[in-house]
Amino acid sequence: MSAKVFIAQENLGTVLDGLSRKIRLWVPASAGEDKHGVEFVPYRPGLAPVLDRQSTILPKKVMLPQVEKLFSYEYLKNPEDPSKVRVKLEEPEDFEPTLVFGAHPCDVKGFFVFDRVFTQGPFVDGYYKKRRENTLFATVVCQEADSACFCSSVGSGPADQAGSDFWIMPVEGGYVVEALTDRALPFMDALGTAPTEAQETAAKELHEQVARQQVGNLDLQDSVESFKTRFEQTAYWQAMAGQCLSCGICTYVCPTCYCFTISDEMKGLKGERLRSWDSCMFCTYTAEASGHNPRPTKLERYRNRVGHKFSYFPEKYDGMIACCGCGRCIRSCPVSIDIRKVVQELKENACVCA
Numbered sequence: 001m002s003a004k005v006f007i008a009q010e011n012l013g014t015v016l017d018g019l020s021r022k023i024r025l026w027v028p029a030s031a032g033e034d035k036h037g038v039e040f041v042p043y044r045p046g047l048a049p050v051l052d053r054q055s056t057i058l059p060k061k062v063m064l065p066q067v068e069k070l071f072s073y074e075y076l077k078n079p080e081d082p083s084k085v086r087v088k089l090e091e092p093e094d095f096e097p098t099l100v101f102g103a104h105p106c107d108v109k110g111f112f113v114f115d116r117v118f119t120q121g122p123f124v125d126g127y128y129k130k131r132r133e134n135t136l137f138a139t140v141v142c143q144e145a146d147s148a149c150f151c152s153s154v155g156s157g158p159a160d161q162a163g164s165d166f167w168i169m170p171v172e173g174g175y176v177v178e179a180l181t182d183r184a185l186p187f188m189d190a191l192g193t194a195p196t197e198a199q200e201t202a203a204k205e206l207h208e209q210v211a212r213q214q215v216g217n218l219d220l221q222d223s224v225e226s227f228k229t230r231f232e233q234t235a236y237w238q239a240m241a242g243q244c245l246s247c248g249i250c251t252y253v254c255p256t257c258y259c260f261t262i263s264d265e266m267k268g269l270k271g272e273r274l275r276s277w278d279s280c281m282f283c284t285y286t287a288e289a290s291g292h293n294p295r296p297t298k299l300e301r302y303r304n305r306v307g308h309k310f311s312y313f314p315e316k317y318d319g320m321i322a323c324c325g326c327g328r329c330i331r332s333c334p335v336s337i338d339i340r341k342v343v344q345e346l347k348e349n350a351c352v353c354a
């Protein structure tokens, strides 16, 4: 088995066809002729992956589907005595081995945040955990940072291999692919042939060049404390998020946002319990059964989003910032709210006496 192979550009389709027969495969693809953007979709023969730019809709949905059935249930009445009822439960078994081909480093980095919440207690989410264990990532080195990216500011970078099993480096005529983990090794021989010395050198140089890049210059020192001093400063939050539309797009495109809701869909005596993405930017998210809502306006909701990522989460999880600097929320926000500006200004003129 080789630790590095070369896939010629003209063979990529055949290689992916072969891979998709061995493992469930997701790739980033153009969202459609009349649509903009790139989204991760299940691979089908003929689909050309888009590897040279970040996706709009990321592989979050592979690990945490936008809507997933947690289980189905059925009430079974005793024919002799209908007042006696049993409940029959059936869990899905949709956890087959999966490969996400063409993720970017920030896509993969986001799952480190998910891991802390879903797999490292105090409660373990079995659905997420099983998918996480069964999913491999083939990540492409990121050559196209744009003005919204700031991954280096949050401890990552365009050549960050953390969490990836394969590393894809575009070189002339194709891709050099390297196995980063033992899980990748069994697939290598089927991917391509050994790279030439020139291809290996080109890939190494590309990796080194990209690794030197500093993407973004957000200063996050003391953001935990700065946020606290700003918490009560309504005028500050009004200025930062006053125009927010509460549309929730920033959370749906975010690799580190994991809010969900659970609902039962029932017909007759049968039903399904569903988990679906939700957003802390929606006014109903924190509404309590009593009618009280602790975050009644968009000001409190936006403040919570910033605080969760840059203050509460790092305070709770050993300094881990719940943001991978992908910039998707900045690019997608219809009113151009820039989370970097909010965080940058947290400590500027912050006053503990306000």
Ligand code: SF4
Pocket (backbone or CB within 6 Å): 250, 253, 254, 255, 256, 257, 309, 322, 323, 324, 325, 326, 327, 328, 329, 330, 339
């Ligand atoms: S908060 Fe924005 S920049 Fe940070 S991970 Fe989420 S979408 Fe990306």
Ligand code: SF4
Pocket (backbone or CB within 6 Å): 243, 244, 245, 246, 247, 248, 249, 250, 251, 281, 332, 333, 334, 335, 336, 337
């Ligand atoms: S995308 Fe912008 S407008 Fe929409 S909820 Fe997020 S911050 Fe508000």
